[in-house]
Amino acid sequence: MDQNSLPPIQTTARDDAVLKALVGFVRAEALQPGERLPTERILAERLKVSRNTVREALTRWEGLGLVERRQGSGTYLKAAVSPDMLHMPLTLAGGNDFTSLMHTLEIRRALEAEAAALCAERASPADIAEIKRKLDIMEQAFRTRDGMSSEEDWEFHQAVYRVSGNPLFEQIIAAMHELFHRFWEHPLGVRDFGHASFPYHRTIYECIAARDPQGARAEALKLIATVEDDLKRGAAKLKLSSQT
Amino acid sequence: MDQNSLPPIQTTARDDAVLKALVGFVRAEALQPGERLPTERILAERLKVSRNTVREALTRWEGLGLVERRQGSGTYLKAAVSPDMLHMPLTLAGGNDFTSLMHTLEIRRALEAEAAALCAERASPADIAEIKRKLDIMEQAFRTRDGMSSEEDWEFHQAVYRVSGNPLFEQIIAAMHELFHRFWEHPLGVRDFGHASFPYHRTIYECIAARDPQGARAEALKLIATVEDDLKRGAAKLKLSSQT
DNA sequence: ATGCAGAAATTGGTTGGACCATTGGACCAC
DNA sequence: GTGGTCCAATGGTCCAACCAATTTCTGCAT
Numbered sequence: 001m002d003q004n005s006l007p008p009i010q011t012t013a014r015d016d017a018v019l020k021a022l023v024g025f026v027r028a029e030a031l032q033p034g035e036r037l038p039t040e041r042i043l044a045e046r047l048k049v050s051r052n053t054v055r056e057a058l059t060r061w062e063g064l065g066l067v068e069r070r071q072g073s074g075t076y077l078k079a080a081v082s083p084d085m086l087h088m089p090l091t092l093a094g095g096n097d098f099t100s101l102m103h104t105l106e107i108r109r110a111l112e113a114e115a116a117a118l119c120a121e122r123a124s125p126a127d128i129a130e131i132k133r134k135l136d137i138m139e140q141a142f143r144t145r146d147g148m149s150s151e152e153d154w155e156f157h158q159a160v161y162r163v164s165g166n167p168l169f170e171q172i173i174a175a176m177h178e179l180f181h182r183f184w185e186h187p188l189g190v191r192d193f194g195h196a197s198f199p200y201h202r203t204i205y206e207c208i209a210a211r212d213p214q215g216a217r218a219e220a221l222k223l224i225a226t227v228e229d230d231l232k233r234g235a236a237k238l239k240l241s242s243q244t
Numbered sequence: 245m246d247q248n249s250l251p252p253i254q255t256t257a258r259d260d261a262v263l264k265a266l267v268g269f270v271r272a273e274a275l276q277p278g279e280r281l282p283t284e285r286i287l288a289e290r291l292k293v294s295r296n297t298v299r300e301a302l303t304r305w306e307g308l309g310l311v312e313r314r315q316g317s318g319t320y321l322k323a324a325v326s327p328d329m330l331h332m333p334l335t336l337a338g339g340n341d342f343t344s345l346m347h348t349l350e351i352r353r354a355l356e357a358e359a360a361a362l363c364a365e366r367a368s369p370a371d372i373a374e375i376k377r378k379l380d381i382m383e384q385a386f387r388t389r390d391g392m393s394s395e396e397d398w399e400f401h402q403a404v405y406r407v408s409g410n411p412l413f414e415q416i417i418a419a420m421h422e423l424f425h426r427f428w429e430h431p432l433g434v435r436d437f438g439h440a441s442f443p444y445h446r447t448i449y450e451c452i453a454a455r456d457p458q459g460a461r462a463e464a465l466k467l468i469a470t471v472e473d474d475l476k477r478g479a480a481k482l483k484l485s486s487q488t
Numbered sequence: 489a490t491g492c493a494g495a496a497a498t499t500g501g502t503t504g505g506a507c508c509a510t511t512g513g514a515c516c517a518c
Numbered sequence: 519g520t521g522g523t524c525c526a527a528t529g530g531t532c533c534a535a536c537c538a539a540t541t542t543c544t545g546c547a548t
Contacts, residue, residue: 014531039499050532052296055500059300063307064333071500072540082337086348088419089308090332090412093324100330103410106358114354166347168336172416175334258502283528294503299529315529316511 014049018057021047026081036074037067064089090175098235104176105231109224111169112157116216118164120208127163128209134159135205142198153194156201160208193234196226258293262301265291270325280318281311308333309415323411334419342479348420349475353468355413356401360460362408364452371407372453378403379449386442397438400445404452440470 022037031037040058044051058075061067064087069075092100123131138152154177161170200223207215266281275281284302288295302319305311308331313319367375382396398421405414444467451459 041499052533053531055300056303056530058500059303060307063304064335066335069500070540071538072498074499074540079335080337086336086419086422087307088334088336088416090334090415091308091310091323092330092332092412093326093328103412106362106410107355107412107416110354110358111351114350118350166350168347168351171334171336172351175332178332285528296504297502300501302529313529314511315509316527318511318528 014053015057015060018043018047018049018054019061022057022061023081023083026077027083031077033077033079036076039074088172098231101231102228105224105228108173108176109221109228111173112224113217113220115161115164115166115169116204116208116220117213118166119160120211120213120216122165123163123208123211131156131159131163131205131208135201138201150194153197153201160204163208193230194227196230197223200226258297259301259304262287262291262293262298263305266301266305267325267327270321271327275321277321277323280320283318309418342475345475346472349468349472352417352420353465353472355417356468357461357464359405359408359410359413360448360452360464361457362410363404364455364457364460366409367407367452367455375400375403375407375449375452379445382445394438397445404448407452438471438474440474441467444470 022043025031026037037043038046040051040054043049043054047054058067058069062069066077066079066081067075068078092103119127119131134152134156138149138156141149141152157173158170161173200219203219204216204223207213207219266287269275270281281287282290284295284298287298291298302311302313306313310321310323310325311319312322363371363375378396378400382400385396401417402414405417444463447463448460448467451457451463
């Protein structure tokens with residue numbers, strides 16, 4: 001028996017229905033992020049549902065960062081919504097510890113390599129020019145400040161993700177990038193963090209320009225490897241200093 | 245249950261406080277994923293808050309995938325919790341169209357290969373035995389039903405992700421797995437969807453057991469390639485049938 | 489008219505109590 | 519055993535208040 005031929009039946013799903021209705025409302029009214037949506041009391045009345053149910057639904061959206069509630073003021077849209085959104089709640093144990101950061105780097109290694117390869121396959125001449133532009137900006141920032149600039153560096157990588165043609169790359173890595181940012185604000189003592197990764201940005205670009213997916217993948221892996229190395233050195237230093 | 249591990253809470257920001265108290269409780273009682281936590285009514289009474297507040301807090305945890313509620317049964321822990329967790333809710337504009345599914349497959353290809361390789365590096369003998377167990381179950385289900393069973397198949401892959409030592413693999417792919425499930429509910433006419441991927445489960449296992457990361461990566465890539473192929477065939481059929 | 493302090497209305501947050509729907513176990517007849 | 523029936527426990531929903539933060543309105547002093 002194919003067990004897919006007997007899917008579980010769906011009997012009640014009030015708050016899900018509320019969210020679905022709300023998606024429809026937002027689209028019908030063409031609400032933009034920042035605008036206020038109806039009060040809980042009005043939603044409850046219009047949807048013929050108790051205010052509690054409305055609140056449970058909105059709590060879910062708030063947890064997903066789609067909406068922001070301000071007591072006494074109202075509930076405001078925080079991001080665009082679409083009928084079939086894919087929710088991906090990621091939870092990391094421990095904020096700044098070495099292990100969590102290594103985990104994010106393992107994910108980034110996988111995605112960065114794939115994105116670079118796809119990018120090399122699909123980049124149009126205009127795309128290549130755009131990536132080159134970001135590369136130049138980054139390299140100049142590096143020279144004038146004699147150090148990696150996380151801002152310009154990030155712009156370069158974003159351009160690569162975008163050209164890969166798959167928006168998921170940018171969105172997933174962007175979420176983890178925030179985590180890394182916190183880490184960079186509190187440097188672990190590795191003064192030249194990211195220094196070693198610098199040359200690989202150009203080699204990645206060159207492979208993309210040459211339409212060499214395998215080469216781009218290899219260079220991306222080398223880049224991540226340098227970051228992992230920096231991280232390990234930082235962790236070693238930290239361990240040392242904490243023994244004082 | 246130690247009654248002192250659930251002291252009443254005091255401050256405003258009730259539901260946040262409830263979650264904090266709940267984290268303490270889970271740690272104090274050393275609750276493992278799968279175990280049941282106190283009923284909403286008991287939590288409300290012990291924490292001296294209303295049941296609605298407890299529910300809002302649990303709704304947030306449910307949205308983060310930390311907890312699962314089953315009406316008539318109870319609320320069950322779904323993942324380990326720690327005081328300083330970092331939540332990263334990521335919502336992607338997805339869809340059921342061919343392009344979106346190909347995008348998720350590109351992500352899965354990158355992560356599946358990396359996870360298989362890491363798994364081959366890190367698996368302990370016990371881990372390998374566990375993966376073999378899942379493989380046997382899946383293979384038997386395949387033979388008795390003469391077709392891929394998405395349930396047992398998924399269990400096998402989950403075991404690999406888990407052994408990789410990086411919980412992010414499982415979390416990210418699990419979210420996308422749901423998207424694929426939606427897709428399977430509306431089959432595109434490819435009757436033996438996933439059939440071709442069957443043999444690669446065993447080859448992946450063999451590479452892991454042999455501690456061969458590169459081999460495991462290669463076999464994982466082959467597996468995803470078969471799924472991509474199935475998807476393309478389904479899309480072609482759909483296009484044909486929509487021309488009637 | 490203008491400015492501003494205080495009252496009033498609005499809105500999300502919380503409470504307590506009630507009832508419904510599902511689950512799972514106990515018990516029973518066959 | 520198998521299949522029913524009942525029942526207590528539990529999450530899901532509802533209602534009607536009240537609390538707390540915010541916004542808006544009002545009216546008085548200038």
